[in-house]
Amino acid sequence: MIKIRSLTKQYGKNVVLRGIDLDVVPGEFLVVLGPSGAGKSTLLRCINGLITPSGGELSVAGFDATNTASRRNLRGLRQQVAMIFQHHNVVPRLSVLKNVLTGRLGQVSTLSSLLQLFSRQDVALAMDCLRRVELEHKAGERTDALSGGQRQRVGIARALAQRPKVILADEPIASLDPKTARLVLQYLRDACRELGITVICNLHQVEHAREFGDRIVGLAGGKLVFDGRSNELRDSHINLIYGGLDKTAQAGVYETATHAEVQRSTELSLQGALS
């Protein structure tokens, strides 16, 4: 499903990814662990073509994710890959159902998408996705009336409505209480098991990684320092992952856009498509 070879990414002199080799098979739940600045978000953003790698090969569901110059290739890639962000990028003023339907925007024709014409099948699919995260009873409510955890579940339903082959989740539970965090990871794992979706999930919580991941990779200073089944992760590996943060990664300075700016631009483009 995902094949990564010698992947590198650098911003100016700051080398963020230093030759990543990774294969992810269909239906696998892969957790990426690593300290802040290790390159976890950068890796996910390369996989969905949000940023262009500096070198190496990256194929995702049959698409060349290094070829971000081709709009056609990028559109095809993005149809297969759904993103879930830390700050549950839902559009607050829209209803829950409409937010989930935005997951269909990349799959319908440009005209239908501009006019927001969704078929009955799309609405039924969106309702089914809401059922999976146990929020179908909230379909008609404005999304800003929901709690943070509920909004993140809407984000998952929207990702599922896209019918993706891959879901990339970038610290999806960072701002949630422990109980809601487990619930969110459970929904993701169920989607992975029941729908055969490949999930790559960046996490900071080692215990959640052990419980929910089929497999864990550890990233430190832009290199993979651990790759194994969840039950193979030992304390020595954890030390290796969290003790090995490269000094250059620590000192890295954002030269173009910060996380917040990338997430904000995604939110704005969604709002633009719907207003």
Ligand SMILES: Nc1ncnc2c1ncn2[C@@H]1O[C@H](COP(=O)(O)OP(=O)(O)OP(=O)(O)O)[C@@H](O)[C@H]1O
């Ligand atoms: N758009 C950008 N422009 C310049 N440098 C960037 C950009 N995005 C990330 N970086 C740099 O890349 C490095 C890795 O950042 P990244 O966000 O991938 O780390 P991370 O492991 O996801 O961290 P966190 O857990 O804090 O989210 C950091 O040094 C950061 O400064």
